[in-house]
Amino acid sequence: AAAAGKPIKLATLVPQGSIWDKELRAIAEEAKKRTDGRVTFRVYPGGIEGDDQDVVRKMRLGQLQAASLTVDGLTSLDKGFSIFSVPRFFASFDELFAVAHALTPTLAERLDKQGFVFLGWGYGGWVYLFAKKPFYTPEDVKKLKLFVWGGNDNKMVDWWKSNGYHPVGLASTDIMTGLQTGMIDAMPAPPLIAIALQWYRQAPNMLDLPMGQLIGATVITKKAWQQLSPADQATLKALAAQMQQRLEREIPGQDRQAVDEMSRRGLNVTKPRDPKAWDDAATLFANTMREKVVPADLFDMARKAREELRSKH
């Protein structure tokens, strides 16, 4: 173990000054204190090191050592994470947390095979659709140029196309430019992000129907991890777990506050019409994803964890 080793460079898309950025900086500070300066972090927020796929490449090359990735980056490491992209799979934050906890050992093991160590979950909140013009039904959405995660080999782009939508694959760092140039006119986003990055000003109509949840996780390369002493490793794991717990307490409330705040500032929150059409669209989407996108064993494991929680209530 290197005494006062090189700083661990951690990159992330989360906006500078956001709740997640503050959390990361807090645990960086705490880690330094508790390890007597042996473990230090440099945090690069706001996508300055690139989109998740760029960050993953830089971790593999050793240019970066750690990252707080969104589900997009995590999925590029292991397909299993795509379970969290299944639309309307979760009916509540509690279901999300229960499934995340149940899947942690399996997903951590799968990450390990890719050369990464799982540290802890991060949560972005419910994902809603935002658009330039008001919209109410899935048919309305089919007329919109819809942002989807771009990057390499994104099968979802083809899925959207073949189901009659007009997806535009972009890097998430290009959403603002895309909205302003008319390249896209709608995108899914969690309220906390839409407010932090001011996206809602460009797309001031939100459909009050959660499409899914945005999840993320903090990971570190095995190479960097193995240079830490077991005691320092334990400290980092404990700090990451604490961060995860704080986010589980904080995010659900802040998520709703962000919607209220945006409404006060001019966001038009609309109610969906034709609930059956929305359900059908979501079911069609979810059914395509099992096996084709999400490995079947993980899909079933997640469903089991969710049903267990549902049966308790």
Add this chain to the structure above:
Amino acid sequence: MDADEAVAPPPGSEHAPPPAGIEPPDAEERGAIAWVHHLEDAVPVLALLLMVALPLAEIVARRFGTGVPGSANFTQHLVLWVALLGAAVAARQGKLLALATTSFMRPGFRREAASSFAAAAGAAVSALLARASVEMVLVEKQAGTVIAAGVKAWVAQLALPIGFALIALRLVWLASPRWWARGVALAGLLVGIWLGQQPALLEGKPAWPGIVLLLVATALGSPIFAVLGGLAVLLFMHDGVPISAGPAEIYQLAVSQFLAAVPLFTLAGFLLAEGKSSLRLLAVFRALFGAISGGTAVVCALVCAFFTIFTGGSGVTILALGGLMLPALLAEGYPERFSLGLLTASGSLGLLWAPALPLILYGIVANVPIEQLFLGGLLPGLLMVGLNAAWGVRQGMRSGVSRHAFRPGALGRAVWEAKWELLLPVLVLGAFLGGFATLVETSAVAALYVMIVKTLIHRDIAIGRPLFRAFRDCVALVGGVMVIVCAAKGFSSYLTDAELPARGLTWVQANIHSPWLLLLGLNLLLLLVGSVMEVFAAIIVLVPLLKDFPAAYHINPVHLGIMFVANLELGYLTPPAGLNLFLASSRFQRPLLEVYRAALPYLVLNGIGVLLITYVPFLTTWLLPAAAQ
């Protein structure tokens, strides 16, 4: 001199013809070598053609619902091939941008020594980058990333090691016709490979000897990309960051969303500059403004601006139009010094008008909406062109130059003759600002449009060998510029990595409180940087350092962008190293000092323009949508 021949050096070229004794190897090639060269040309030319075809196919296929799977991803990855293999062609033609120091030295041992040292340093950096690229390719191969339709990312990345290796070999070969000097350059190449094998060698060691070495090599004529790329890798090694970080940054930039527009618009501008389009446009503007005193000077500013919008830098404009415009001005009785100055300055007019490439690149790097930069640049661009035109009118009145009577019939005929050229800006702005096509798709439409106009309608370029040669020269030009942009990205990324942007902002905030003072500081900094650095490279390196300033000082980000580009443009006219000064000196065969004197009034004039743009933000923000003001 005729406009047709003036296509050689790329924009940003500070390059005089290669030292005597070295002919570009194209002249007399036979047999196997000719075939290798054809292949080297054909690969990037094919990549560029595919870059035109894929976005167009996507536009068509989208009408039928599905689009072309992965077309955007493929287009983005083709940029790598055009850039790196284009740069290799430029290296073979001896056209990589470099200071032409050795061409000012007398032939002899000292000149050979200087150029072999410069080549050795360039070869060392290229070999090191090739070695680092191999590492990136291997890691990507193991990760197994797929671009689309089963094509692996590592295959696309092969352009990097191949391109840099070819450049290294060319630098060695072209170092000198003498074998001992080639030997020196070859030693540099081997040092580069050896350094690549020992990445930990320089960790924690002082970086300054390497920096000094690189700067000396650049002064002696090492390619510009080598100093930027060399600095990046050297500093990464010093910090213990893997050298593959350099290629990784290049890859990240090359495949970014909008960069594909740069080679495609350059292609459109490059083909436009071939043949007689400039004559047709000249006739239109002359019929419009020829009747006023100083009309031809106004016409000159407008024609140059029109070309620069599409060619993106001053290089092509001065080279392509200078030979046409200078005799026209002199024949009408404008003084020689005035005319020389006007043409030198006009080479960078138009850089603020859509879809000028510096604006696009600024938008990409600063994450400012490109559309807003286009709108914001309209009035400032008009101001700059207007100032130069007004200066021309003043001179016209003083010199009592001849005027042409205004004849509506002549105007009508000229417009009709030039209708295809005049439609180009309408097409481009309509497609992009009208939301019909993305920026990259628009640039592909522009390239195809110019290709059709020049080959099928006007027949300025014959299909077949002449068209292929035009493509090849365009690819070399694009590659020469892009390889600098890429190397600058590596250097800029080191600065980000070292958290310099954040530290810089903290320092500035502690010391400068007034936004006006900050802007003045920026004016001076940008003038200095613009006078020694290529405009694209300057954007890549400086913008990340400055991008948090607008929020911290309540400066409109679009205003900062327009001021930034206008200011860099001014650097082109600033002695001793301003780019336009060198280009004009070489194009018009006038001593550099004479060009300095001729350009001085324009430096002052355009300086006033830049100050107005800087301190009257309204000029930029007036046309912006309310939300962006």
